[in-house]
Amino acid sequence: MKKSRNTRQRAVILNILRKSQSSHPTADTIYREARKSLPNISLGTVYRNLNFLREQGLVREIRSNGSTSSRFEGENPPHAHFHCTLCNSVHDIPLPESLQSFNWEEQPPISTINSLDLHVLGACVDCGAALV
Amino acid sequence: MKKSRNTRQRAVILNILRKSQSSHPTADTIYREARKSLPNISLGTVYRNLNFLREQGLVREIRSNGSTSSRFEGENPPHAHFHCTLCNSVHDIPLPESLQSFNWEEQPPISTINSLDLHVLGACVDCGAALV
DNA sequence: GTAATTGCAAAAGATTTGCCCCATT
DNA sequence: AATGGGGCAAATCTTTTGCAATTAC
Numbered sequence: 001m002k003k004s005r006n007t008r009q010r011a012v013i014l015n016i017l018r019k020s021q022s023s024h025p026t027a028d029t030i031y032r033e034a035r036k037s038l039p040n041i042s043l044g045t046v047y048r049n050l051n052f053l054r055e056q057g058l059v060r061e062i063r064s065n066g067s068t069s070s071r072f073e074g075e076n077p078p079h080a081h082f083h084c085t086l087c088n089s090v091h092d093i094p095l096p097e098s099l100q101s102f103n104w105e106e107q108p109p110i111s112t113i114n115s116l117d118l119h120v121l122g123a124c125v126d127c128g129a130a131l132v
Numbered sequence: 133m134k135k136s137r138n139t140r141q142r143a144v145i146l147n148i149l150r151k152s153q154s155s156h157p158t159a160d161t162i163y164r165e166a167r168k169s170l171p172n173i174s175l176g177t178v179y180r181n182l183n184f185l186r187e188q189g190l191v192r193e194i195r196s197n198g199s200t201s202s203r204f205e206g207e208n209p210p211h212a213h214f215h216c217t218l219c220n221s222v223h224d225i226p227l228p229e230s231l232q233s234f235n236w237e238e239q240p241p242i243s244t245i246n247s248l249d250l251h252v253l254g255a256c257v258d259c260g261a262a263l264v
Numbered sequence: 265g266t267a268a269t270t271g272c273a274a275a276a277g278a279t280t281t282g283c284c285c286c287a288t289t
Numbered sequence: 290a291a292t293g294g295g296g297c298a299a300a301t302c303t304t305t306t307g308c309a310a311t312t313a314c
Contacts, residue, residue: 005268005313027304042271047304049269063197065249068279069303082242093239098230104252107225110214111260117197117251120236128243137288137293159279174296179279181294200304201278 004052009034009041013049017059017074024062024071024081024090062090064119078116084124093120136184141166141173145181149191149206156194156203156213156222194222196251210248216256225252 012034016025025033031046050072053059062071066083071090078100079092095118104113144166148157157165163178182204185191194203198215203222210232211224227250236245 045270061197063195065193065195091241096234102228109223109256111255111257113252113254115253119249120245121247122245123243124241125243139294177295
């Protein structure tokens, strides 16, 4: 494990993500939130820390059709993401059990797998109702 | 359906994607390929047409952890994507049947779904072998 | 004291857009 | 002839990076 320091900036960012139950904030949203307690924090620092925390496995990056910029979340049990393409919200949904027990390694050309990202795009109940 | 013209540029781009069985090119790769037959085509035109073709449902955009820029593919049967994080290649793999028959609509807060994007990240057989 | 980390600003990379001209219909 | 679409370049947006100053250890 490479040497690292426990800075206030890093702690604040991790904390924001730990509290963000399912808001899946972008780097910029995290930046604006962090500024409330650290008015001088820079966007570059936010990005650097997000990358650091991702490498440590403490936060997860979510890049997908459905939004232009990356979103982030604190590490929590495996789950999938549902993106409402009408209101641009992102929700955690259970990862179907069948996917976790699936034998990926026998699927050519896969050798080993690190992660599964499942994104479901559609309309959420609120937006679906509003369409009627 | 909104009015549109059948330009040489648009045809070339669609053709590149139809032929690209599983190379999943980026906009820039498509641009360089298109220049072989249309030396004056611009990158802006490539992007405009990719967006147009995507809206028409003729091509699919692939945005995911695993690559910084969007990749594209011609429309073909539902499948998932496997990204080798070592050589940055992307391969089509079958979409597990269990996902297609899954009853998403009863999973709150989903109302209706449009698409499923499944990305499996890991090492491909070639890279896995090279690690030994 | 040393080196990791910050803030700032500039740079880089990806994608979009305004404008004027050209080509498809 | 009408106007959708193209080329070019500038603009925008997201993310990264170089550097000098700061701070955790």
